[in-house]
Amino acid sequence: MPPEKNQTQGEGYLAVRTVIELTRTMDLLEDLLARHFAHFNLSQPKFNALMELYYAGEEGLPLSELGQRMLVSRANITGLVDRLERDGLVVRVVDPKDRRVIRAQITPRAVQLIHGVLPLHMDLLKRATSSLNIEEKETLIRLLVKLQQGLDKL
Amino acid sequence: MPPEKNQTQGEGYLAVRTVIELTRTMDLLEDLLARHFAHFNLSQPKFNALMELYYAGEEGLPLSELGQRMLVSRANITGLVDRLERDGLVVRVVDPKDRRVIRAQITPRAVQLIHGVLPLHMDLLKRATSSLNIEEKETLIRLLVKLQQGLDKL
């Protein structure tokens, strides 16, 4: 086999390996987080939505705003808020100033839930990344951000 | 604020940042791949399944085997193979030796499709990771594998 061919294959190999290892890592991570959230009848999307509403405060957020912050389509926000409302973690309130707008607000019960879950969640993330030392985490973050910048352009 | 508290927060910060950047990177990557596959009426799961069957050869694979290789539950393999069969890319064949077993086999049309898609797919992966040089890709892969090893233990 000619060496140029080898180089080309090597280049492709690293590209494929990069994507494969990224995928494997996220699969493991998502699995871990899903198992963690399941203990509280939560999921990653539910948790993310609750965190947004938690930091948004009393007035909550319009569904459209919540959707944009979560990078999720409007159609799905409807369903997600449906489920959170069914669980008693969120209420829908019509905005009096613009009756097209429906705001999602967090309930006291959800605030209590978040206060219970958040410390455990932080612990889990620390444990999940504990196989890397501080320098390695910083390097990983730097490389991921650089990779993202390349991906953004495509 | 006492310095120990600061350190603890910094530690948590790096853990959270690591997870966030991993998530963002995969989001961008999945989006890119989804758009690419959509040109061929494919998706990442469909493509993965076809690749497994492509390398499995004439006899194809039992659905259970295909499911294990794709790390997907058996229930979903049924649906995924349904869709691939509907697209004319796969056929189901009952194994004569064990009639519990159904093998999925790739069709000539799918082989043709793969031959068309594969070079473009490789190009895309190379472009997707082109913002990192060879050394950076190797470092990223090494750190991801190390992170996976830690995640496996949880």
Next chain:
DNA sequence: TTTAATATATTTACAATTAAAGTACAGAAT
């Protein structure tokens, strides 16, 4: 002011995934 364009949310249809329950078949033990 009526009309046109825009924004918000929902509905519907589909893809992908999991979990749990059910069905069919194979192999082993009695």
Next chain:
DNA sequence: ATTCTGTACTTTAATTGTAAATATATTAAA
């Protein structure tokens, strides 16, 4: 030969996501 156990696949219900069509409310333009 029958029964038990395990394996393979399917079915159903639920969650999460996208896209397209629709209803309603607002805003801008004619």
